[in-house]
Each structure stands twice: as C-alpha cells, then as structure tokens.
Amino acid sequence: MNELNYRLPKRRDGQKTFDQIIESAKKLFSKKGYLATSINEIIDKSGIATGTFYLYFDDKFALYSYILTKYRKSIRHNISDAIKDATTRYEKERLGLKAFLKFAWDDPLAYRIIWESMFVDHSLFKEYYETFSSNYVKNLKISVEKGEVRDDVDLETMSYVLMGISNFVGIQVMFRDTLTEAKLDFIVDQAMKILKDGMFITKKGVA
Numbered sequence: 500m501n502e503l504n505y506r507l508p509k510r511r512d513g514q515k516t517f518d519q520i521i522e523s524a525k526k527l528f529s530k531k532g533y534l535a536t537s538i539n540e541i542i543d544k545s546g547i548a549t550g551t552f553y554l555y556f557d558d559k560f561a562l563y564s565y566i567l568t569k570y571r572k573s574i575r576h577n578i579s580d581a582i583k584d585a586t587t588r589y590e591k592e593r594l595g596l597k598a599f600l601k602f603a604w605d606d607p608l609a610y611r612i613i614w615e616s617m618f619v620d621h622s623l624f625k626e627y628y629e630t631f632s633s634n635y636v637k638n639l640k641i642s643v644e645k646g647e648v649r650d651d652v653d654l655e656t657m658s659y660v661l662m663g664i665s666n667f668v669g670i671q672v673m674f675r676d677t678l679t680e681a682k683l684d685f686i687v688d689q690a691m692k693i694l695k696d697g698m699f700i701t702k703k704g705v706a
Contacts, residue, residue, distance in 0.1 A: 504561035505562070519547065520547065523544040524566060527544060529612055533615055570612065574609075582595050582598075592661070597683065600668060604672050635658035639658065
C-alpha cells in the first residue's frame with residue numbers, strides 16, 4: 500500500500516477524529532459493502548466536515564486499504580502476544596488459533612471487510628494473505644528444523660491450510676449467539692485434535 504495515500508494525525512484531537520472516521524467506515528463497509536458506501540456517508544456518520552476527511556485520506560480506497568492493513572497488523576499482534584511464552588509448535592498453534600477466534604468474536608466486522616477485498620482489489624486481497632503466509636512459513640521452517648513439524652509437506656501449502664482452518668472455524672464461532680471461555684476452548688481443542696491426529700482412520704493391514 501502506498502502510505503502517501505493517508506496521513507496519520509499528529510495531535511490528540513486529530514487522533515480522535517481519525518478514529519471516528521475509521522470506526523464509521525468499518526461499520527458502513529461491513530453493512531453495505533465497499534462499493535455501496537460513499538465518502539459522503541462516511542463523512543456524515545463520522546460527524547466531520549468534508550475537508551477533514553481529506554486531511555487524512557486521499558480517497559475511499561486509501562481508507563479501505565488502511566483499515567485492511569490495520570486488521571492484518573492487529574491480528575498478527577494478538578497472535579504474537581498470545582504465543583510469546585509457548586515453547587512448542589503445538590502450543591503456538593493452539594494459542595494462536597484461540598487468539599484469532601477471540602479476535603473474530605470481538606470484532607465481527609473484520610470478516611466482511613477482509614473478505615470483500617477479494618472483489619474490491621484483487622492485489623490487495625492477494626497481498627493480505629501472501630503476507631500472512633510468508634510470515635507463517637518462516638515460523639514453520641523453524642519448527643521443521645526442531646523436528647516438531649513434518650518435513651515432507653510444502654510449507655506454503657501448510658500455511659494456507661492452517662489459515663483456512665482459522666478462517667472457517669472463525670465463522671463457526673461468529674455464528675454463535677454467546678461464547679464462553681469454556682466453549683471457545685472446546686472448539687479450539689477439537690480443531691487441534693484434527694491437526695494432531697488427522698481425520699482419516701487407517702484400517703488394519705492397509706497401508
């Protein structure tokens with residue numbers, strides 16, 4: 500993303516206005532979609548003057564790109580913070596999955612905005628997941644070297660499989676009306692059971 504398309508506030512009052520724009524845009528993008536949301540609607544919902552919007556963003560796409568990038572960084576930060584004390588790959592995957600699911604539950608607007616980027620701008624969508632995959636592969640390589648992860652599977656493919664599990668189990672979580680800590684742990688443990696043991700039963704005498 501070209502950082503010249505947006506400008507961060509330098510003062511506290513500017514930060515408050517900037518945050519209002521972000522929150523208003525997130526709600527509108529999630530409810531109506533990117534294409535159906537106009538800058539004027541964002542301005543109106545934010546309660547700001549037209550000129551104020553352009554102090555921070557060149558256009559709607561710059562705002563959308565900024566939000567998408569912030570989501571990626573927030574998710575990575577939450578996961579990194581959750582796994583910082585883990586010593587095994589299994590622990591890191593479990594704690595990372597739980598952190599992601601909690602993020603999805605706490606901010607359900609994220610899914611609509613992130614996935615809509617596929618239709619808003621394919622390169623933006625591609626960059627979002629390729630960046631995640633690239634960082635994932637780096638960590639998986641370390642686990643392979645430690646003998647924790649099998650070395651006969653392409654790590655890029657593995658990263659997308661793991662991201663896919665997180666994304667769709669995240670949908671399972673968001674479909675629930677309530678979510679307790681115990682239920683979240685149950686869902687995470689079920690996903691980890693599949694990761695650890697696989698889903699297929701090998702019949703005796705069959706390779």
